[in-house]
Amino acid sequence: MSSPVEVFLPFKGGLPPLGKYMRQLYSRRQFMAAFARSELRRQNYGSAFGQIWLILNPLLLSAVYFLLIVIISGHANKARYGHLTATLFIFYMVTDAIIVGAKSITSGGRLVLNSAFPRLMLPISAAVVSLFKFLPTLFVLLLFHALLGLPFSWAMLWAIPVIAIFFFFAMGCAIFFACVNVYFRDAQNFIPYLTRTLLYLSPVLYEASALKSNLNFLKTVNPMYPLLDMWSTIMVHAQLPSLHELYQGLLWTVLVILVSTYIFLSREREFAVRI
Numbered sequence: 001m002s003s004p005v006e007v008f009l010p011f012k013g014g015l016p017p018l019g020k021y022m023r024q025l026y027s028r029r030q031f032m033a034a035f036a037r038s039e040l041r042r043q044n045y046g047s048a049f050g051q052i053w054l055i056l057n058p059l060l061l062s063a064v065y066f067l068l069i070v071i072i073s074g075h076a077n078k079a080r081y082g083h084l085t086a087t088l089f090i091f092y093m094v095t096d097a098i099i100v101g102a103k104s105i106t107s108g109g110r111l112v113l114n115s116a117f118p119r120l121m122l123p124i125s126a127a128v129v130s131l132f133k134f135l136p137t138l139f140v141l142l143l144f145h146a147l148l149g150l151p152f153s154w155a156m157l158w159a160i161p162v163i164a165i166f167f168f169f170a171m172g173c174a175i176f177f178a179c180v181n182v183y184f185r186d187a188q189n190f191i192p193y194l195t196r197t198l199l200y201l202s203p204v205l206y207e208a209s210a211l212k213s214n215l216n217f218l219k220t221v222n223p224m225y226p227l228l229d230m231w232s233t234i235m236v237h238a239q240l241p242s243l244h245e246l247y248q249g250l251l252w253t254v255l256v257i258l259v260s261t262y263i264f265l266s267r268e269r270e271f272a273v274r275i
Helices: 018-027 029-043 048-072 078-102 109-114 120-146 154-183 187-200 226-233 243-274
Strands: none
Touching: 018 187, 029 109, 029 120, 048 078, 048 120, 078 120, 078 154, 078 187, 078 226, 120 154, 154 187, 154 226, 226 243
């Protein structure tokens, strides 16, 4: 016998009863997963290759990076190519969650106005879509890893918890910018410039070991720095991640989720009159 559906009742003001809110959110987990899958199908609807684009996109991007590093530079730096490919793919997962998540409340205006449900579902679903789009790139990464002759080891299993950390970090960012975009619609236009700046300040186009000593402060102030360096260590060099970077990445992720969720929930009751 199925359990009764708990009806979501919008709260009057301040923070909602967190225990009840989270239970209602968890009870809708299947809906969020189904919503994410339908959104993924919608993005490739009508194209000749359909869902094959989930594999084609990273393959084509890898070919472009190969041209840039191997052909134009005139030398084959396998580790550098592997680092660039691995870090860019997962960096795009985070930025995609931020860009789509920022629009999740404003673009879902009719749903927000006409239905009673935890609005936190919308930016979380955006992050889940980004995760679904990223997962096929792991096949491409492992394929190029083998073709380049880069090392394999059991340490690469650490990719699983690190992907989870990346996902929750991306989810926290999506929640924050979804709330900001309700009040400042121009935020969605600034986000691409913000993510591009973050790209240059993160160990993506360069390895962390190449950072000049006068720029070491980036390792502390940039939340993506320890995560990306950890990811490169695991996926490119097949080595165990640094415990310091693991703790630092976890601390940033927990902080982003707590702050963004608090801001979102404290303002959620106003969304219906703002969009």
